[in-house]
Amino acid sequence: MSNAVSALQGASYVGGIAEIRELGLRGMITLRGDLADKKLIKAVKGIAGTMPDARRIAMNDKAGAAWMSSDELLLMVDHADAPSTIEALNSALKGTHFLAANVSDARAVFEVSGPSAREVMAKLAPVDFAPDAFTQGMFRRSRLAQVPAALWMSREDAFTVVCFRSVGEYMFDLLSVAAQGGSEVGAY
């Protein structure tokens, strides 16, 4: 087995108005199907604990489930657990119309943290990041500058950003520039 590494192998940018960190490998599974299906809901609860509502994310210490669209979820587990999770889904959902695909190595994951994290995000995405408009538990797919991304607040003053691995370096550079020292806007 080859040695799996993440896109930027944990690169970080510190000293700006927010810290940018590549979070390394994460197991990610695209699950498509009927999100109202009882078997599917049970299987998702078995992995992530909770079935996320529309435009929201359910996370516990080990795993998470994010609502990608009306027929798609993104399941997050430890990188090493992705293949066995897919096997579990395949047997739990046998006979229903669904798709479970391991996309772990097709993605890059970043964290933007610090008191100005909202501002860094707001510079790049056409999303309302005002503290009362974007809150923990919300999950948003949008774009950051020129590339698609999915994002949520992992804790107060910290955002997690997921993008395609092929644009991982672009994303890191983008976030780093938006977080440059002295670039506070003071909007929030």
Place this chain on the structure above:
Amino acid sequence: MLILDCPCCGVSGEETEFHAGGEAHLKRHSVGSTDDQFEEYLFMRENPRGVHFERWRHNNGCGKWFHAARCTQTLEVFGTYSAQTYEPPKEIKDAISAKRPGWSWRNFS
């Protein structure tokens, strides 16, 4: 700048989060159609100043297609609705009538 409400995922986003997909409610004349019908399908498009119907895709979002009714002059969006329909639903037509009495577009009014 257009602000569109995606009827598929419920996100309200500005137009760079979406991709325009051309005129709505075209009939795809194909095998068995006349040359005139095929020409109509391939080339003939409305280009109104005012009420217009378009297809849009939430490409930087849920990825789904939907329909939008808007004004090409003011960029006002009258409403968005499902892609799985051959004509605008009544509530969209009513919303347009409230703002643009007497409007018409192709066979719709």
